Amino acid sequence: MSMVYINIFLAFILSLMGMLIYRSHLMSSLLCLEGMMLSLFVMMSVTILNNHLTLASMMPIVLLVFAACEAALGLSLLVMVSNTYGTDYVQNLNLLQC
Amino acid sequence: MNMFASCMITALILLTLPIIMTSTKLYKDKLYPYYVKTATSYAFMISMIPAMMFIYSGQEMVISNWHWMTIQTMKLSMSFKLDYFSMIFVPVALFVTWSIMEFSMWYMHSDPYINRFFKYLLMFLITMMILVTANNMFQLFIGWEGVGIMSFLLIGWWYGRSDANTAALQAILYNRIGDVGFIMAMAWFLLHLNAWDLQQIFMSANDNLNLPLFGLLLAATGKSAQFGLHPWLPSAMEGPTPVSALLHSSTMVVAGVFLLIRFHPLMEQNPTIQTLTLCLGAVTTLFTAICALTQNDIKKIVAFSTSSQLGLMIVTIGINQPYLAFLHICTHAFFKAMLFMCSGSIIHSLNDEQDIRKMGGLFKALPFTTTSLIIGSLALTGMPFLTGFYSKDLIIETANTSNTNAWALLITLVATSMTAAYSTRILFFALLGQPRFTPIISINENNPYLINSIKRLLLGSVFAGYVISHSITPTTIPQMTMPHHLKMAALTVTILGFILALELNLTMQGLKFNHSSHYFKFSNLLGYYPTIMHRLAPKTSLSMSQKSASMLLDHIWLESVLPKSIAFFQMKSSTLVSNQKGLIKLYFFSFVITMALSLSILNYHV
Numbered sequence: 273m274s275m276v277y278i279n280i281f282l283a284f285i286l287s288l289m290g291m292l293i294y295r296s297h298l299m300s301s302l303l304c305l306e307g308m309m310l311s312l313f314v315m316m317s318v319t320i321l322n323n324h325l326t327l328a329s330m331m332p333i334v335l336l337v338f339a340a341c342e343a344a345l346g347l348s349l350l351v352m353v354s355n356t357y358g359t360d361y362v363q364n365l366n367l368l369q370c
Numbered sequence: 371m372n373m374f375a376s377c378m379i380t381a382l383i384l385l386t387l388p389i390i391m392t393s394t395k396l397y398k399d400k401l402y403p404y405y406v407k408t409a410t411s412y413a414f415m416i417s418m419i420p421a422m423m424f425i426y427s428g429q430e431m432v433i434s435n436w437h438w439m440t441i442q443t444m445k446l447s448m449s450f451k452l453d454y455f456s457m458i459f460v461p462v463a464l465f466v467t468w469s470i471m472e473f474s475m476w477y478m479h480s481d482p483y484i485n486r487f488f489k490y491l492l493m494f495l496i497t498m499m500i501l502v503t504a505n506n507m508f509q510l511f512i513g514w515e516g517v518g519i520m521s522f523l524l525i526g527w528w529y530g531r532s533d534a535n536t537a538a539l540q541a542i543l544y545n546r547i548g549d550v551g552f553i554m555a556m557a558w559f560l561l562h563l564n565a566w567d568l569q570q571i572f573m574s575a576n577d578n579l580n581l582p583l584f585g586l587l588l589a590a591t592g593k594s595a596q597f598g599l600h601p602w603l604p605s606a607m608e609g610p611t612p613v614s615a616l617l618h619s620s621t622m623v624v625a626g627v628f629l630l631i632r633f634h635p636l637m638e639q640n641p642t643i644q645t646l647t648l649c650l651g652a653v654t655t656l657f658t659a660i661c662a663l664t665q666n667d668i669k670k671i672v673a674f675s676t677s678s679q680l681g682l683m684i685v686t687i688g689i690n691q692p693y694l695a696f697l698h699i700c701t702h703a704f705f706k707a708m709l710f711m712c713s714g715s716i717i718h719s720l721n722d723e724q725d726i727r728k729m730g731g732l733f734k735a736l737p738f739t740t741t742s743l744i745i746g747s748l749a750l751t752g753m754p755f756l757t758g759f760y761s762k763d764l765i766i767e768t769a770n771t772s773n774t775n776a777w778a779l780l781i782t783l784v785a786t787s788m789t790a791a792y793s794t795r796i797l798f799f800a801l802l803g804q805p806r807f808t809p810i811i812s813i814n815e816n817n818p819y820l821i822n823s824i825k826r827l828l829l830g831s832v833f834a835g836y837v838i839s840h841s842i843t844p845t846t847i848p849q850m851t852m853p854h855h856l857k858m859a860a861l862t863v864t865i866l867g868f869i870l871a872l873e874l875n876l877t878m879q880g881l882k883f884n885h886s887s888h889y890f891k892f893s894n895l896l897g898y899y900p901t902i903m904h905r906l907a908p909k910t911s912l913s914m915s916q917k918s919a920s921m922l923l924d925h926i927w928l929e930s931v932l933p934k935s936i937a938f939f940q941m942k943s944s945t946l947v948s949n950q951k952g953l954i955k956l957y958f959f960s961f962v963i964t965m966a967l968s969l970s971i972l973n974y975h976v
Contacts, residue, residue, distance in 0.1 A: 293962055301958075
């Protein structure tokens with residue numbers, strides 16, 4: 273695998289780590305989700321362009337659309353939590369405890 | 371011959387003169403009531419001339435003077451039918467109204483708007499005359515609506531009282547339901563017979579007349595307070611006593627009966643409608659007599675008595691005797707108006723006390739009123755050879771000997787005995803015994819207006835039956851032969867009612883008051899009819915409309931079906947299936963640990 277792929281793959285792994293390990297703010301998790309989407313987009317575009325997979329050229333665009341929707345959803349949930357509690361601390365999401 | 375038409379028209383126009391004088395300064399005069407009363411008395415005397423001409427010669431007349439309009443093929447003109455019914459009713463009504471106007475000059479003496487009161491009474495009289503002398507249904511309808519409107523204005527005379535306003539509105543509503551029947555009859559006659567003139571209707575009616583006759587019966591039910599549309603009549607006692615005496619005893623409430631009498635050639639041929647009329651009248655007379663037995667307001671007892679007598683008139687029409695019903699209308703006017711006027715005299719003397727439980731001992735204090743009250747009650751119950759006897763006894767005899775519904779006949783007899791019972795109750799509580807009112811010095815019957823008016827009606831109550839029934843042209847032949855027990859039936863039940871009521875009243879005087887039985891409550895609350903009909907029907911329709919409009923459309927279809935149901939379902943299912951602790955960081959961290967562990971193990975696996 274060439275260096276570019278490893279680089280982008282590393283960016284993806286880094287964002288994944290960032291999303292799964294976070295301290296208090298929910299916002300950081302959402303930002304790392306965006307980072308994951310971005311790295312996926314770049315990897316997909318580079319792969320398709322280098323290997324001339326012409327028919328799959330629309331897939332990055334589609335990925336971008338869905339990433340935008342998902343970001344909006346995530347942000348709206350954040351806003352809901354923030355409306356209720358004033359902050360976005362993750363320790364507030366404890367209503368569904370048994 | 372020539373005097374007939376001109377005298378009648380003169381009498382009718384004479385009545386309208388004080389109304390025309392309203393815009394002059396005569397209306398603001400203190401003597402305006404006197405002018406109105408004098409105009410009525412002159413109109414009475416002038417109308418006696420055609421009446422006596424009619425009695426002498428039996429000649430009837432139709433005056434048709436002004437062509438009003440022509441609607442395609444139907445010609446409407448202003449026409450007056452001066453036949454047996456209107457010729458005799460007009461002098462009687464004018465006589466009674468004259469006495470009532472003189473009475474109300476005493477009764478409403480301290481009222482600041484007495485001029486307006488007399489104007490309203492006169493307008494009522496004019497519309498009643500229009501109704502009675504109408505030859506086509508349109509003119510009759512004008513009179514019909516006119517008396518309804520004047521009744522509304524006069525019942526709500528003391529408009530500051532909310533009860534009076536409610537009663538006036540109630541009168542209008544119940545009359546309106548009856549008017550639907552009248553309009554249905556008018557429409558049927560227009561469509562099928564192309565006529566609103568009585569002569570043309572009687573000539574050309576030969577097919578199934580059930581529908582228009584039923585409409586006319588409904589109109590009579592509304593206007594004459596028969597069972598089903600009756601609560602407005604006792605409530606109408608909120609008006610001043612002269613109004614009760616004029617409208618709701620002698621003149622307006624007989625308009626319904628008069629309508630049925632006018633259409634008697636049509637009703638003769640239709641046994642279905644006759645049976646309906648008979649049963650309706652019988653139920654009315656019994657029910658209102660039951661209600662009258664336990665009322666405590668003297669005017670309400672007399673109002674129920676009126677309603678019972680109206681039921682008797684309807685029964686008479688039901689056994690195909692319109693002339694007897696008409697005779698009863700004329701004789702009933704005298705003593706019923708007098709009963710109301712005596713009640714008015716008692717009420718004013720006791721400083722506006724209307725509850726008979728707080729009267730008593732007026733036998734010596736108000737001798738003239740006592741006399742006329744007793745004579746009026748005796749005439750009402752049909753004491754032989756007073757006024758009521760000539761019509762009421764004939765009715766009961768004819769009903770006894772006719773091929774009629776035995777049940778209807780039986781309850782009419784029971785109602786006749788109840789008439790005697792509640793008349794005794796009035797006399798016992800109001801006149802006899804020791805006084806139950808606070809000592810007051812306003813007991814006075816010295817005013818000549820009061821004395822003269824009651825005296826005139828007293829003479830009428832005693833002699834009018836004899837005079838009228840021996841002067842009129844022969845109509846349907848009364849039944850001459852019948853067994854003894856049928857002949858004495860009316861008298862026997864009346865005497866039975868008197869004795870029973872008197873004994874009960876005397877026996878119960880010193881006893882402890884016990885709580886009301888179910889029968890008492892049924893009678894006192896008017897058979898629960900107003901309670902049910904005035905509350906239940908509006909409540910169901912209003913709640914049904916609220917449920918269909920607001921609950922069904924707004925709440926359910928627009929709110930609950932998708933939005934709220936989805937939210938509700940999601941919440942319930944999420945609480946059902948989730949057993950989360952909400953430890954998000956732990957879950958994410960375990961994801962990292964799992965991935966790292968699996969990748970490192972896979973690395974070494976190769």
